[in-house]
Amino acid sequence: MPDELRLLEVLLLFNHLVLFYLLYVNASYAFLYLLSMQGLRKFRRSTTHWSALEMMESDYTPPLSILVPSYNEAMTIVENVKALLSLEYGEYEIVVVNDGSRDDTLAVLVQAFQLEKVTPCYPEHLPTRRVRGVYLSPRFPNITVVDKENGGKADSLNAGINVSRYPLFTAIDADSIIERSSLLKVVRPFLEDPKTVAAGGIVRPVNGSRVDHGFIEAIRLSGSVLARFQTVEYLRAFLFGRLGWDRFNGLLIISGAFGVFRKQVVTEAGGYTADTIGEDMELIVRIHKLMRQQKRRYRVVFVPDPVCWTQVPEDLATLRNQRKRWHKGLMDTLLTHRDMLFNPRYGTVGLVAMPYFLFVELLGPVVEILGYAVVLLSFLFGVLSLEFALLFFGVAVGFGVFLSLGAVMLDEYNFRKYDRIVEYLTLGLFSVLENFGYRQLTTWWRLVAMATYRRRQNVWGEMKRTRFQGQEAAAAGRNESP
Amino acid sequence: MDIAWIRQGFIAIALLDGVLFLGLLLRKGIRGWLDRGRETLRAAYEAEIIQGLQTERVLHGNRRRSILERTLGRGVLRTLLLAYASFLTGESRQRLHAVLQRTGLEQDLKRQLRSLRLHVRKTAAYEAGAMGLAGLEGSLLPLLQSRDRELFYITAKSLVKLTGKKHLGFILYKAADGALLRKNQVLTLFESLEEEVEELLDKVLRMKEQPAIVAAALEIFGIRQLHSGMEWIMGYATHPNKEIRIAALKGASAMGDPGDTDYRNTLLSLWEDEAWEVRAFLARYLRQVRSKKSRYTLAKFLRDDHWQVRMNAAEALADQGEEGVRILWNLQASKEETVRNVAWGVLHRRIVTEDLLARTEDVNLVMKLMRRLRTLSEKEVTVHAG
Numbered sequence: 001m002p003d004e005l006r007l008l009e010v011l012l013l014f015n016h017l018v019l020f021y022l023l024y025v026n027a028s029y030a031f032l033y034l035l036s037m038q039g040l041r042k043f044r045r046s047t048t049h050w051s052a053l054e055m056m057e058s059d060y061t062p063p064l065s066i067l068v069p070s071y072n073e074a075m076t077i078v079e080n081v082k083a084l085l086s087l088e089y090g091e092y093e094i095v096v097v098n099d100g101s102r103d104d105t106l107a108v109l110v111q112a113f114q115l116e117k118v119t120p121c122y123p124e125h126l127p128t129r130r131v132r133g134v135y136l137s138p139r140f141p142n143i144t145v146v147d148k149e150n151g152g153k154a155d156s157l158n159a160g161i162n163v164s165r166y167p168l169f170t171a172i173d174a175d176s177i178i179e180r181s182s183l184l185k186v187v188r189p190f191l192e193d194p195k196t197v198a199a200g201g202i203v204r205p206v207n208g209s210r211v212d213h214g215f216i217e218a219i220r221l222s223g224s225v226l227a228r229f230q231t232v233e234y235l236r237a238f239l240f241g242r243l244g245w246d247r248f249n250g251l252l253i254i255s256g257a258f259g260v261f262r263k264q265v266v267t268e269a270g271g272y273t274a275d276t277i278g279e280d281m282e283l284i285v286r287i288h289k290l291m292r293q294q295k296r297r298y299r300v301v302f303v304p305d306p307v308c309w310t311q312v313p314e315d316l317a318t319l320r321n322q323r324k325r326w327h328k329g330l331m332d333t334l335l336t337h338r339d340m341l342f343n344p345r346y347g348t349v350g351l352v353a354m355p356y357f358l359f360v361e362l363l364g365p366v367v368e369i370l371g372y373a374v375v376l377l378s379f380l381f382g383v384l385s386l387e388f389a390l391l392f393f394g395v396a397v398g399f400g401v402f403l404s405l406g407a408v409m410l411d412e413y414n415f416r417k418y419d420r421i422v423e424y425l426t427l428g429l430f431s432v433l434e435n436f437g438y439r440q441l442t443t444w445w446r447l448v449a450m451a452t453y454r455r456r457q458n459v460w461g462e463m464k465r466t467r468f469q470g471q472e473a474a475a476a477g478r479n480e481s482p
Numbered sequence: 483m484d485i486a487w488i489r490q491g492f493i494a495i496a497l498l499d500g501v502l503f504l505g506l507l508l509r510k511g512i513r514g515w516l517d518r519g520r521e522t523l524r525a526a527y528e529a530e531i532i533q534g535l536q537t538e539r540v541l542h543g544n545r546r547r548s549i550l551e552r553t554l555g556r557g558v559l560r561t562l563l564l565a566y567a568s569f570l571t572g573e574s575r576q577r578l579h580a581v582l583q584r585t586g587l588e589q590d591l592k593r594q595l596r597s598l599r600l601h602v603r604k605t606a607a608y609e610a611g612a613m614g615l616a617g618l619e620g621s622l623l624p625l626l627q628s629r630d631r632e633l634f635y636i637t638a639k640s641l642v643k644l645t646g647k648k649h650l651g652f653i654l655y656k657a658a659d660g661a662l663l664r665k666n667q668v669l670t671l672f673e674s675l676e677e678e679v680e681e682l683l684d685k686v687l688r689m690k691e692q693p694a695i696v697a698a699a700l701e702i703f704g705i706r707q708l709h710s711g712m713e714w715i716m717g718y719a720t721h722p723n724k725e726i727r728i729a730a731l732k733g734a735s736a737m738g739d740p741g742d743t744d745y746r747n748t749l750l751s752l753w754e755d756e757a758w759e760v761r762a763f764l765a766r767y768l769r770q771v772r773s774k775k776s777r778y779t780l781a782k783f784l785r786d787d788h789w790q791v792r793m794n795a796a797e798a799l800a801d802q803g804e805e806g807v808r809i810l811w812n813l814q815a816s817k818e819e820t821v822r823n824v825a826w827g828v829l830h831r832r833i834v835t836e837d838l839l840a841r842t843e844d845v846n847l848v849m850k851l852m853r854r855l856r857t858l859s860e861k862e863v864t865v866h867a868g
Contacts, residue, residue, distance in 0.1 A: 045601040045604075048605040049601075049604045049605050049608035051568070051612065058670060060666045060670055118831050119823075119826055119831075120827065121793070121823060121824055121826075121827020121828060123789035123793075136831060136834055136835055138834060138835050138837070385485070387485065388485050388488065391488045391491075392488060394492045394496070395488060395491050395495055398492060398496055401499045402495060402498055402502065405502045405503055405506065406502065408506060409506050409509075412509065412513075413509075416513070421507060421511055421514060424506055424507065424510045428507070
């Protein structure tokens with residue numbers, strides 16, 4: 001057989017593979033979308049017979065520990081802790097973990113809250129770097145500060161879990177903002193279903209919104225093009241990705257920026273893993289594994305209403321680092337728990353959710369980039385006509401736009417966070433525009449992340465923060481995957 | 483693949499996107515317009531409600547209503563009254579009920595309580611309770627026959643809000659029969675009751691034994707400090723179900739009364755319980771039992787395998803006044819590091835957060851504690867104080 005003919009056959013075969021892959025991906029998305037619509041309807045109905053006020057006033061709402069890992073956050077930490085002190089929740093404590101900051105994070109906390117060092121007295125359920133001291137305040141009995149050697153975010157969270165007193169904990173980034181009533185909303189599933197072991201809320205970009213003393217004053221869509229693309233992405237990822245997976249207990253990730261966990265279960269699962277990049281996803285997968293191995297009934301829940309606002313990158317370099325880190329985190333988790341893949345012992349998680357994350361999320365960039373190359377080659381070799389190639393691309397883009405617009409529509413229908421019609425018009429336009437350049441760029445970064453992946457390479461990229469409008473903000477810090 | 487087919491697909495999806503996009507904008511535009519209308523109505527109604535509550539003016543009166551008001555008015559009013567209902571009491575609340583009757587909202591709820599749609603019934607049941615519409619008691623009662631746990635709980639909560647303990651016995655009987663309520667839900671039902679519940683709890687504990695209800699009842703005896711419950715607590719303290727033993731100890735802790743010798747001995751017999759949670763709650767109960775035997779047990783608990791038991795025991799000793807503080811201090815001589823650590827950890831924390839030194843009268847003990855504090859290097863304690 002001549003080489004050219006063989007190449008044509010390969011191209012044809014690959015074209016069919018791409019087609020089937022696209023069908024699988026889009027069918028999965030469509031299925032998730034339907035599940036999300038159903039989930040949102042159920043959620044909206046459930047809010048009509050629930051009172052946040054009653055829950056806040058009840059003695060039987062479980063107390064909660066808020067863990068705030070912080071590294072070089074001297075500029076904003078006091079303001080953030082003060083904002084956390086005015087959250088709407090019955091009984092809660094704030095545990096700030098100073099992860100060996102090189103700035104004055106600890107000193108400003110000690111001064112602002114009149115902290116005094118006490119002899120540490122807590123169980124070391126989870127191993128961590130050496131704790132240098134535990135600080136309490138006679139004036140603010142619900143504030144604890146843990147000062148420890150630098151060990152990264154996961155290590156800080158583990159230290160916070162050890163020191164925390166309450167059965168539930170939430171991990172909040174020092175540079176994220178949660179709405180006042182968010183805690184009540186995200187804890188609600190724990191009250192209604194004792195099988196709930198973890199619950200996460202939606203994370204939205206805060207860029208462009210006005211912030212005052214750690215609280216959102218006015219919600220606005222950012223003027224930055226990159227932030228707008230990410231706003232559409234976040235809506236898509238949370239409103240139909242996670243909500244869809246929640247419907248059959250297949251949620252594999254609860255954002256590190258905002259999630260509530262049952263402490264006992266996390267401790268049993270071994271806490272956060274320090275030598276992985278995507279510690280938030282890895283923990284959830286490990287919880288699934290533990291619960292299914294022990295045949296315990298459990299739920300990992302996504303609640304679409306409680307909102308955590310976070311800054312998203314507005315420059316390409318930071319965005320690239322973030323996306324590479326997320327993709328390496330995904331790869332780390334899937335490799336670490338590869339024994340769960342296609343394993344019926346792990347039910348829907350092993351048979352549906354993990355294969356989806358492998359084929360769609362992890363390998364997606366490979367197929368997409370190869371797809372572009374093969375379509376180009378096929379066109380050059382005359383396997384595909386230009387019209388066919390363009391139409392095919394058009395259908396793929398059209399479906400992507402449909403999903404993004406669908407997510408924006410779900411947001412408008414249920415939450416209406418943005419007041420002005422022009423903001424939804426902008427989101428609609430960016431749902432289309434993201435398919436021309438932005439999507440290919442992020443896909444390329446993810447592919448590069450795969451190519452440069454090394455196991456146990458836990459390096460945080462530099463995350464540049466812009467100032468909140470109306471507030472002094474952190475200049476540097478860390479960010480989390482949606 | 484046929485190009486015509488894919489062309490049709492492209493056109494279809496492009497049309498779909500276009501419709502969705504236009505639909506989104508249209509929807510946002512209409513919703514914005516409706517929201518502004520709602521806001522205007524809300525402001526007008528709010529003023530009327532506040533005036534009406536003060537002067538008993540009839541809401542709406544005979545004024546002409548716009549199409550917008552006729553369309554949205556009921557919904558706005560309902561939301562507004564629901565919000566107001568949670569804050570109003572006494573005469574104002576009665577006037578609010580009069581408003582609800584006049585505007586036909588009570589009738590709406592009555593109809594919705596009979597709806598075939600489950601979520602409509604749930605919402606109506608919730609709103610009936612939240613608005614305090616006692617007239618809907620009869621319409622709520624049939625909902626207690628539901629096997630849907632959420633509807634049952636919402637209805638039960640509303641009925642308790644509206645009629646106090648009148649139907650609570652029946653609710654608990656039904657719940658026990660079908661295991662319809664969890665312990666926390668039972669506790670929440672009692673939380674909103676201000677009436678005496680001693681007799682009711684007594685009756686509940688004589689019913690068919692359902693762990694969640696028994697556990698809740700034992701805790702409520704304690705929370706309400708009903709001494710007649712001590713017998714029940716004693717009786718259930720050795721129950722084979724761990725949750726019930728824990729509830730008995732929680733009740734005993736909350737009671738604030740160490741009880742007689744029999745009672746104390748029964749509870750103390752749990753010190754060797756195989757469940758650490760039971761031992762931890764026993765340590766908590768022993769805070770209030772100021773006896774040698776209690777302190778001896780607590781000191782023994784400081785060597786327990788489980789940290790929570792050790793911690794609760796140290797806290798309980800610190801709560802026992804100077805005797806307990808002295809024991810914790812003396813345990814600094816223990817050979818076991820865990821014992822020394824937990825004892826000093828609790829003492830140090832109490833010194834910082836509760837000013838333990840100022841509250842201790844024994845000068846010798848205070849001197850010893852202060853000496854120990856001084857031995858902690860100044861650098862270690864204050865290095866980060868800025």
